[in-house]
Amino acid sequence: MTVDDRFADLDWHRDEYGARGTAPVTGPVSDWTTDFSHVEPEWSQNPYPILDDLRQRCPIAHTDRFGGAWLPTTFEDVAAIAHDTDGFSSRSIIISNVRPPLDIAPVGVAPPISSDPPFHHGARKLLLTVFTRQAVKKLEDATRAYCHELLDQMQGREVVDAAQDYAQHIPMRVISDMLGFPPEDGPKFAVFVHNALEGINLTPEERVAKSALLTDYLYAQVQDHLANPRDDLTTYLLETEVDGHKLDPFHVLGTMALLLIAGIDTTWSAIGASLWHLAKTPADRERLAAEPQLMATATEELLRAYAPVTMARLVKKDMHWHGVDMKADDWVLLSFPSANRDPERFERADEVVLDREENSHVAFGLGIHRCVGSHLARMELRVALEVWMERFPTFSLADPDGVVWSLGQVRGPRHLPLRLG
Amino acid sequence: MKVLLDSGRCQGHGRCYDLAPEVFGEDDEGYARVHGDGVVLPDAERVATLAAKNCPENAIDLIQDNALQGATS
Ligand code: HEM
Numbered sequence: 166m167t168v169d170d171r172f173a174d175l176d177w178h179r180d181e182y183g184a185r186g187t188a189p190v191t192g193p194v195s196d197w198t199t200d201f202s203h204v205e206p207e208w209s210q211n212p213y214p215i216l217d218d219l220r221q222r223c224p225i226a227h228t229d230r231f232g233g234a235w236l237p238t239t240f241e242d243v244a245a246i247a248h249d250t251d252g253f254s255s256r257s258i259i260i261s262n263v264r265p266p267l268d269i270a271p272v273g274v275a276p277p278i279s280s281d282p283p284f285h286h287g288a289r290k291l292l293l294t295v296f297t298r299q300a301v302k303k304l305e306d307a308t309r310a311y312c313h314e315l316l317d318q319m320q321g322r323e324v325v326d327a328a329q330d331y332a333q334h335i336p337m338r339v340i341s342d343m344l345g346f347p348p349e350d351g352p353k354f355a356v357f358v359h360n361a362l363e364g365i366n367l368t369p370e371e372r373v374a375k376s377a378l379l380t381d382y383l384y385a386q387v388q389d390h391l392a393n394p395r396d397d398l399t400t401y402l403l404e405t406e407v408d409g410h411k412l413d414p415f416h417v418l419g420t421m422a423l424l425l426i427a428g429i430d431t432t433w434s435a436i437g438a439s440l441w442h443l444a445k446t447p448a449d450r451e452r453l454a455a456e457p458q459l460m461a462t463a464t465e466e467l468l469r470a471y472a473p474v475t476m477a478r479l480v481k482k483d484m485h486w487h488g489v490d491m492k493a494d495d496w497v498l499l500s501f502p503s504a505n506r507d508p509e510r511f512e513r514a515d516e517v518v519l520d521r522e523e524n525s526h527v528a529f530g531l532g533i534h535r536c537v538g539s540h541l542a543r544m545e546l547r548v549a550l551e552v553w554m555e556r557f558p559t560f561s562l563a564d565p566d567g568v569v570w571s572l573g574q575v576r577g578p579r580h581l582p583l584r585l586g
Numbered sequence: 587m588k589v590l591l592d593s594g595r596c597q598g599h600g601r602c603y604d605l606a607p608e609v610f611g612e613d614d615e616g617y618a619r620v621h622g623d624g625v626v627l628p629d630a631e632r633v634a635t636l637a638a639k640n641c642p643e644n645a646i647d648l649i650q651d652n653a654l655q656g657a658t659s
């Protein structure tokens with residue numbers, strides 16, 4: 166049995182010590198230019214008209230909620246912020262009422278997504294080799310077989326919940342296999358993901374209590390992998406070295422948490438939103454069924470139009486930026502979905518064009534934090550749609566009002582009742 | 587036609603080596619590499635152009651033949 170001192174006496178419940186909390190403000194938005202909120206139902210129902218309107222009228226909106234936040238909506242501004250790691254920190258990338266303490270930078274709670282230079286580079290590099298296109302190719306057959314297995318269970322049913330019964334399970338299984346977690350733990354992951362991403366207006370104490378559930382789970386997995394090392398991502402993170410040192414235990418736990426959360430909710434949302442679009446747009450669905458060779462451009466276009474992920478940054482110091490006065494520790498909501506619908510960058514930006522050939526969308530972000538899992542996510546989305554279209558080429562929304570969208574920075578359907586046939 | 591890759595901008599989105607494998611490859615971290623000296627055969631000009639237009643980081647420049655001739659003559 167391996168003895169690893171790093172984890173021997175670790176108090177792995179790390180509170181958000183020194184965090185600065187602000188009082189939650191909820192309720193309907195009075196004016197989107199001065200009081201925006203991405204956690205109100207109107208936004209999660211359909212954020213695009215709001216973003217399109219702001220882009221024209223007030224390209225950098227503001228809110229006093231969350232202790233102060235900005236919302237740039239043009240492609241140019243989103244790209245500039247994503248590339249400016251001197252002006253904007255990734256110390257926290259999910260807006261809440263808690264700003265993590267300054268000294269948590271440049272590592273952050275979930276490296277590399279929460280890390281700033283110069284620390285970020287090494288933490289990212291060690292993941293890149295595991296998630297290349299070549300590495301991902303090896304997972305394709307198993308992913309396809311699993312998609313079929315899920316659809317086998319739906320055979321004969323008239324109405325299914327494509328978000329709960331299909332989309333959700335694909336990324337859960339893929340990432341849990343990669344990390345070497347028991348496949349039957351899937352339902353637990355759904356709870357962790359929900360707590361991390363949708364509990365935005367909770368108090369700091371509630372957030373700490375909920376995140377402890379996830380850390381307890383990961384800590385148990387670490388202990389199991391230390392006792393029984395095997396060929397998976399968890400053992401790799403435990404054994405790998407950066408600059409001649411094994412990783413700090415919090416780095417290992419933080420990266421595991423990141424992969425679990427960043428890998429599941431996002432891809433689940435992308436698969437669900439794509440099926441939702443095809444269900445409500447018979448012309449596109451029929452075209453994709455008749456011309457399966459369009460799948461490559463179609464998946465990129467669905468990622469552009471329904472980009473699931475919005476990130477956040479914290480302003481590093483007071484500055485006048487593109488016409489507004491930003492203060493140190495103001496939040497910035499970094500809306501890749503809004504950048505993707507900027508007519509200055511994309512023709513027919515508000516339409517879904519399945520054969521769009523020129524598509525430099527930024528659903529996977531821009532700059533040094535570009536999604537490490539993008540090759541994996543693209544494979545999962547393509548395979549999930551290919552298998553679905555092959556098995557159920559005809560489907561429609563069974564109950565448009567029964568579609569439930571997630572709240573917060575990762576947007577996708579959490580319930581999607583579809584009628585088959 | 588010739589492609590120029592700005593590796594300072596490339597973040598490894600991989601659109602180029604997906605769309606134009608004739609012209610681009612990847613290193614072991616997923617960042618793009620240009621095959622050979624970047625000269626694009628006529629058959630591959632279409633995909634090379636597509637790759638440049640799909641790069642989210644604007645990391646790929648295309649140099650047309652007439653510009654190349656202008657530079658060397
Ligand atoms: C359609 C699905 C996905 C979308 C839309 C997506 C989107 C994003 C975006 C926009 C970022 C940039 C974050 C920032 O700028 O702060 C990001 C980062 C990241 N994503 Fe994804 N993601 C997806 C799937 C995945 C998967 C499947 C994994 C891995 C299992 C993953 C792992 C990561 C990691 C590790 C980072 C941090 C990279 C860094 O900070 O250097 N993602 N993702």
Ligand code: SF4
Binds near residue numbers: 591596
């Ligand atoms: S598409 Fe652009 S950013 Fe992506 S690998 Fe190619 S050159 Fe790099």
